[in-house]
Amino acid sequence: MESRAAVVTKRNEPLEIWSIPIPDLAPGSILVKVEAATLCGTDAHRWQGHLAANDSPFVPGHETCGTIVEMRGELYDVLGVPLKRGDRVISSYSHCGHCYYCRIARQTTLCEKNTPYGTWHPDKLMGGCADYHIFPPGASIVRVPDEVSSPLAASAACALRTVLHGFEQLGAILGYESVLILGAGPLGLYSAAVARDRGARGVFLIGAPAGRVEVARAWGADAVLDLDEVPQLDDRIAWIRERTGGRGADVAINCANSPAFVESMQMVRPGGRVVNIGVTGGPPLSLPPDLLFRQIRVNTVVMAEARHFYEAIDFLATRRTKFPFERLFSNRYSLDRTTEALRRMAAFQEVKPIIVPSAS
Numbered sequence: 549m550e551s552r553a554a555v556v557t558k559r560n561e562p563l564e565i566w567s568i569p570i571p572d573l574a575p576g577s578i579l580v581k582v583e584a585a586t587l588c589g590t591d592a593h594r595w596q597g598h599l600a601a602n603d604s605p606f607v608p609g610h611e612t613c614g615t616i617v618e619m620r621g622e623l624y625d626v627l628g629v630p631l632k633r634g635d636r637v638i639s640s641y642s643h644c645g646h647c648y649y650c651r652i653a654r655q656t657t658l659c660e661k662n663t664p665y666g667t668w669h670p671d672k673l674m675g676g677c678a679d680y681h682i683f684p685p686g687a688s689i690v691r692v693p694d695e696v697s698s699p700l701a702a703s704a705a706c707a708l709r710t711v712l713h714g715f716e717q718l719g720a721i722l723g724y725e726s727v728l729i730l731g732a733g734p735l736g737l738y739s740a741a742v743a744r745d746r747g748a749r750g751v752f753l754i755g756a757p758a759g760r761v762e763v764a765r766a767w768g769a770d771a772v773l774d775l776d777e778v779p780q781l782d783d784r785i786a787w788i789r790e791r792t793g794g795r796g797a798d799v800a801i802n803c804a805n806s807p808a809f810v811e812s813m814q815m816v817r818p819g820g821r822v823v824n825i826g827v828t829g830g831p832p833l834s835l836p837p838d839l840l841f842r843q844i845r846v847n848t849v850v851m852a853e854a855r856h857f858y859e860a861i862d863f864l865a866t867r868r869t870k871f872p873f874e875r876l877f878s879n880r881y882s883l884d885r886t887t888e889a890l891r892r893m894a895a896f897q898e899v900k901p902i903i904v905p906s907a908s
Contacts, residue, residue: 552905553678554886557605559597562887566605568672573620576685580614580637583698585676585903586877587611588706588734590826591666592894608890609676609903610666613638613692613701617680625689626858635691636698638705638861640854641665642686657851661686664851676702677886679905688854696864699902700873704860707734707826707900709852712859714825715742717847718799726750726792729769730812731803732760734876734900735826737767739801741871742863744768748799752791754784755804760899763875781811788815801825806833818842825849876900882907 549570554563573579591608593599616635623631631637643650643659650656663684666675673682683689692701721727727743729736732755743751744767753764756775764772773787789796796817802809802824810833812822822844852860864873880902881889889901 551673551678551680552883553607553673553675554883554903555605555607555672556595559595559604563595563608563677563890564605565884568678570673570680571671571682573618573682574685575620576623577620578616578623578631578637578639578683578687578689579618580612580681580683581617582612582614582676582678582681582905583636584702585609585612585905586699586702586706587889587893587898587901587903589893590706592890594667595890596894604668605672606666606668607672607675607678608666608886609678610664611702611706612665612676612681613698613705614681623689625691626854629691631689631691636701637683637689637691638701638857639683639690640688640705640857641851642684645686656853662851677883677903677905679883688857690854690857690861692861693865695868696861697874699877699900700864701861702902703734703876703900704864705857708738708860708863709856710826710849711735711738711742712856712863713852714739714801714823714847714849715746716856717849718801718821718823721746721748721799723747724749725798726752727799727801728788728797728812728815729753729755729764729801729803730808730815731755731805732757732764732772732775733803735803736760736801737763737876737899739803739825740764740769741767741867743799743801745863745867745870750791752788752797754787757896759878760896763899766875767871781814784811785815792817796820799823802827806831809833810835810839813839813842813844813846816844819844821845821847823847823849877902880904880907
């Protein structure tokens with residue numbers, strides 16, 4: 549049995565379609581038929597060579613929803629329910645389960661044997677841009693209910709689960725607090741929806757381009773600022789202070805880049821909170837020393853734990869009438885158009901492109 553896969557053989561060059569033999573499954577592994585794989589900025593950065601992908605060739609795509617076609621052993625989902633063929637699922641990355649971070653710190657995202665998808669792996673079929681995807685031993689599996697589409701479920705396997713990890717780090721959002729989000733990609737957009745759902749008094753977002761900003765409005769942001777129209781930092785700081793009693797936001801969530809992290813600390817009020825979610829690019833930070841005297845609490849987030857995957861799917865299922873989640877998606881691409889999807893994602897012409905391997 550073989551699987552077609554879109555393969556990165558050279559950085560920033562067109563992907564090749566390979567036919568890859570499906571290996572024998574290791575005990576505890578699952579083989580799924582890919583229903584949908586959504587792409588994010590990390591996929592584009594790995595393809596461009598801005599981020600390490602360990603080695604090449606590799607199959608991109610770390611947000612995958614698929615239907616189980618084969619399992620090795622008796623396996624269970626995160627709720628302890630036996631899995632079976634035909635279940636539609638998403639998966640966390642695998643971890644060893646016995647190191648300090650897995651057992652003592654209970655931070656499996658920091659496990660040194662954490663195995664991400666969408667990068668190089670000896671089995672090759674560890675990326676979503678393929679007919680089939682292997683979920684290895686040590687992965688946590690979440691069933692997808694009928695009311696959540698496969699593309700939405702795939703997006704939960706990266707953007708939304710990471711956002712929910714960030715909100716866990718923040719703690720409760722109180723009813724009088726304002727939340728500022730920097731960045732209008734999938735992370736920023738989901739952050740706006742969660743902040744609105746958690747009862748923030750005001751939800752504000754700064755980002756670009758215009759198409760993404762419009763999604764933020766549809767998802768409940770009280771005010772948005774198009775970054776392309778307001779390039780000066782001082783003007784952006786004034787914009788948020790005008791809307792927060794001159795103090796700055798109570799909470800700032802950076803979903804943009806490393807310079808925006810410094811900006812977030814300038815835009816939050818003294819004594820406020822900042823969380824940095826999913827930022828993987830940008831130049832080295834230069835932090836003005838006076839920001840260290842504002843008593844700001846800072847958290848950073850790496851990926852997500854199994855509970856965040858489950859929470860993400862539950863959020864999509866239970867809030868589907870509250871937020872027009874499908875506005876996250878722009879275009880669907882067949883497997884042989886993966887290069888086009890990556891190029892458009894890298895150029896910010898897409899919000900969240902969908903790879904559908906079964907599409908012709």
